[in-house]
Amino acid sequence: MVGIVIISHSKKLAEGVKELVLQMVREGVKIEAVGGVAADPKALGTDPLRVKEAIEKVFDEKGVLIVGDFGSAILSARVALKMLPEEKRKLVAIANAPLVEGAFAAAVEASTGGDLESVKEAAEEARNLKKI
Amino acid sequence: MSDINVLTSQDVYEIIFRIFDVIKENEKYLTDLDAAIGDADHGINMTRGFKLATERLKELNPSSDVGTIFNTVGMALLETVGGAAGPLYGMWFMNMAQVVMGKSELDKKTIAEILEAGLKGVQDIGGGTQPGEKTMVDAIYPALEELKKAAEDESVSLLEALRRAAEAAEKGMKATIPMIAKRGRASYLGERSRGHQDPGATSSYLIIKTFYDYLKEKTGQS
Numbered sequence A: 001m002v003g004i005v006i007i008s009h010s011k012k013l014a015e016g017v018k019e020l021v022l023q024m025v026r027e028g029v030k031i032e033a034v035g036g037v038a039a040d041p042k043a044l045g046t047d048p049l050r051v052k053e054a055i056e057k058v059f060d061e062k063g064v065l066i067v068g069d070f071g072s073a074i075l076s077a078r079v080a081l082k083m084l085p086e087e088k089r090k091l092v093a094i095a096n097a098p099l100v101e102g103a104f105a106a107a108v109e110a111s112t113g114g115d116l117e118s119v120k121e122a123a124e125e126a127r128n129l130k131k132i
Numbered sequence B: 001m002s003d004i005n006v007l008t009s010q011d012v013y014e015i016i017f018r019i020f021d022v023i024k025e026n027e028k029y030l031t032d033l034d035a036a037i038g039d040a041d042h043g044i045n046m047t048r049g050f051k052l053a054t055e056r057l058k059e060l061n062p063s064s065d066v067g068t069i070f071n072t073v074g075m076a077l078l079e080t081v082g083g084a085a086g087p088l089y090g091m092w093f094m095n096m097a098q099v100v101m102g103k104s105e106l107d108k109k110t111i112a113e114i115l116e117a118g119l120k121g122v123q124d125i126g127g128g129t130q131p132g133e134k135t136m137v138d139a140i141y142p143a144l145e146e147l148k149k150a151a152e153d154e155s156v157s158l159l160e161a162l163r164r165a166a167e168a169a170e171k172g173m174k175a176t177i178p179m180i181a182k183r184g185r186a187s188y189l190g191e192r193s194r195g196h197q198d199p200g201a202t203s204s205y206l207i208i209k210t211f212y213d214y215l216k217e218k219t220g221q222s
């Protein structure tokens, strides 16, 4: 099953998104949440080294999808990718998707056995989701 | 004037401590620049990053090579800076490290090479950032152009090469003022980002200038 990494500047936000996703998608989806800066618990930010660790935790031969909030979350994801060995790197993708809806749609698709490409697509299509 | 043609690993080690001092002195300035077009944390973040970098350097074997020094700095920045500057400056230093692993002396040409590798890292992680987009690249790119020219010119000393690089970085930094931001959180402001100097270009200039200031002092010129 494709693993999912959620990155937010705020640890609370990342963990909240994970909580929300797990409540709705229960079929053992592999999901990790990272956010904040270890050196200063009050500071908002992202840490590429912990993103890399999260990728490794949920790593699956079907791949890993990263869904981030914005800015440095995406930059941190790019650095984390560079730090992975080549054979793992090609199995990791970064979604150009809204955080909450994207993570949820990705988890649904992953839990039904979708491959990395379809999980990424599901996350990215979530931006078109109509709420009203 | 005694001509110094290389920066040794000991010089680079001291320059990192100097950069920490300079960033700390400019912490409020950088944060104020960031407050105008970003999220008001650049000075705080960079100070936190270089603080950890110097702490990690203190644990290093003093005879470590330049690559190890840069790599230690890069990892510390990745880990602690937090904002976009973390990945960007982290990759800057880690890419520089890759060029000079095992080296204990940097000449003009090598300094141009490491800056080129560093700039490439910054551009990559930023998603293909080009000059003119109101970012760090606007300070680093012109400095690299000067260094490359100086590296080809036998008559230019290392000190003069670094002086020209610092001067070009300063010009590049100031040139960000009228630019519209195309990257990062400032880009959400669009037209309203005009009229403000980019905080990332400013910290990049300060770092490049510190290399020059250090060597100027060591050479005993003013």
Ligand SMILES: [Mg+2]
Residues within 6 Å of the ligand: B034, B038, B039, B040, B041, B042, B083
């Ligand atoms: Mg900021």
